[in-house]
Amino acid sequence: MPVNDLSLPPREKIFLADLHIHSRYSRATSKEMTIPTLAKAASAKGLDVIATGDFTHPDYFSELQELLEPAEEGLYVFRELPEGPRFVLSAEVSNIFSQGDKRNRRVHTVILAPSLEVAAEINQALAPLGNLEADGRPVFGFPVKELVKILRHISPEIIVIPAHVWTPWYSLFGAFSGFDSVEECFEEETPFIYALETGLSSDPPMNWRLSALDRFTLVSNSDAHSPGKLGREANAFYRPLSYPAMMKALREDALAFTIEFFPEEGKYHFDGHRSCGVLLAPEETRRHGGRCPVCGEPLTVGVMHRVEELADRPAGFKPPQKPPAVHLVPLIEIVAEALGKGVQTQAVKRTYQQLLELGGKEFDLLLYKDLDEISEKFPARIIEGIRRVREGQLYIRPGFDGVYGKISIFSPEEEDSSSKPRQQSLFGFS
Numbered sequence: 474m475p476v477n478d479l480s481l482p483p484r485e486k487i488f489l490a491d492l493h494i495h496s497r498y499s500r501a502t503s504k505e506m507t508i509p510t511l512a513k514a515a516s517a518k519g520l521d522v523i524a525t526g527d528f529t530h531p532d533y534f535s536e537l538q539e540l541l542e543p544a545e546e547g548l549y550v551f552r553e554l555p556e557g558p559r560f561v562l563s564a565e566v567s568n569i570f571s572q573g574d575k576r577n578r579r580v581h582t583v584i585l586a587p588s589l590e591v592a593a594e595i596n597q598a599l600a601p602l603g604n605l606e607a608d609g610r611p612v613f614g615f616p617v618k619e620l621v622k623i624l625r626h627i628s629p630e631i632i633v634i635p636a637h638v639w640t641p642w643y644s645l646f647g648a649f650s651g652f653d654s655v656e657e658c659f660e661e662e663t664p665f666i667y668a669l670e671t672g673l674s675s676d677p678p679m680n681w682r683l684s685a686l687d688r689f690t691l692v693s694n695s696d697a698h699s700p701g702k703l704g705r706e707a708n709a710f711y712r713p714l715s716y717p718a719m720m721k722a723l724r725e726d727a728l729a730f731t732i733e734f735f736p737e738e739g740k741y742h743f744d745g746h747r748s749c750g751v752l753l754a755p756e757e758t759r760r761h762g763g764r765c766p767v768c769g770e771p772l773t774v775g776v777m778h779r780v781e782e783l784a785d786r787p788a789g790f791k792p793p794q795k796p797p798a799v800h801l802v803p804l805i806e807i808v809a810e811a812l813g814k815g816v817q818t819q820a821v822k823r824t825y826q827q828l829l830e831l832g833g834k835e836f837d838l839l840l841y842k843d844l845d846e847i848s849e850k851f852p853a854r855i856i857e858g859i860r861r862v863r864e865g866q867l868y869i870r871p872g873f874d875g876v877y878g879k880i881s882i883f884s885p886e887e888e889d890s891s892s893k894p895r896q897q898s899l900f901g902f903s
């Protein structure tokens with residue numbers, strides 16, 4: 474279990490940025506993903522910079538031009554919330570192509586643009602090459618390295634980041650459709666790639682096991698499709714706040730830290746066979762010759778297995794100079810565990826709202842607030858939950874073969890006591 478390094482720089486020295494989200498113009502995305510809602514939701518979370526998502530979509534781009542006004546260099550703000558979070562122009566595109574010995578390579582990339590004007594030029598260049606209106610995340614049929622070439626000719630300030638690099642489908646290292654190295658994928662364009670998005674299914678410690686990735690800045694974003702998921706992963710940059718400052722930090726591997734999901738929660742973290750209820754670590758899969766020990770069918774290989782295939786270092790290795798990775802559980806999930814109720818229940822949602830009203834922004838509560846100072850105001854079990862998450866004191870049953878991992882902050886005996894009426898009344902919230 475990773476234990477968090479809590480010697481973080483002071484809150485006023487950093488800003489938190491989530492650089493990959495989607496608008497309602499992307500498939501399977503909430504209707505609420507609009508600029509006004511994003512501004513409010515990011516503010517409640519304590520995100521200082523939030524990606525617009527989907528600037529390649531013509532209708533959404535018109536909205537961006539209408540609703541955003543310039544703030545610090547390269548950043549924007551929602552007109553009606555001038556003190557609110559800053560927006561950075563972002564898009565995600567999907568390239569599906571043949572290269573080398575494989576057909577059907579599928580690689581997603583995140584694009585960040587330094588201004589609305591440059592974003593407009595990108596849209597102009599990409600429009601003849603694919604259908605930008607079909608989806609907020611458009612699909613192109615040419616190699617992803619060509620995309621890099623097109624973009625860097627438009628502006629050297631455009632940032633291209635391979636997205637969620639380990640997911641089995643649609644990613645740079647994906648087991649089914651990817652490559653074994655950054656160089657194999659981007660070839661002569663490799664020097665223009667300097668950051669990689671680790672995605673929800675991997676964290677920096679997993680990526681530190683590949684010496685080939687040492688020169689890349691590892692970024693973490695939410696890839697949110699609904700407001701509640703904003704900031705489930707994020708990046709802490711040193712101030713001052715500006716697009717050029719972000720670009721410099723991404724080029725020089727100079728993030729303050731990243732905020733991570735526990736990768737064990739992902740649906741394909743470990744190996745296994747769902748129909749037999751078999752969950753295996755990669756070394757166990759190898760011992761069983763890749764076959765389910767119950768039925769003998771081939772096992773579904775997960776992200777950790779793929780990382781180990783390409784890794785040249787043992788687990789636990791940390792290259793010097795790499796910024797810390799802080800693993801968190803979203804506050805609403807801590808509340809749900811503390812109350813012993815589902816995340817979607819009214820009691821949990823209400824308590825979560827009250828916490829934000831009393832305690833401030835979510836990230837300040839999770840990362841920075843002195844818990845002793847606020848323990849009077851909050852139910853003891855929630856305070857204890859936050860403390861355990863900070864210290865990495867929790868149990869996770871890893872996800873496998875399409876089954877999500879399950880986090881437990883409290884042991885079953887502790888959970889039982891919460892449902893007793895006397896204990897329940899301590900909350901005073903529900």
Ligand SMILES: [Zn+2]
Binds near residue numbers: 565581636637643
């Ligand atoms: Zn993607």
Ligand SMILES: [Zn+2]
Binds near residue numbers: 493494495565696
């Ligand atoms: Zn995405």
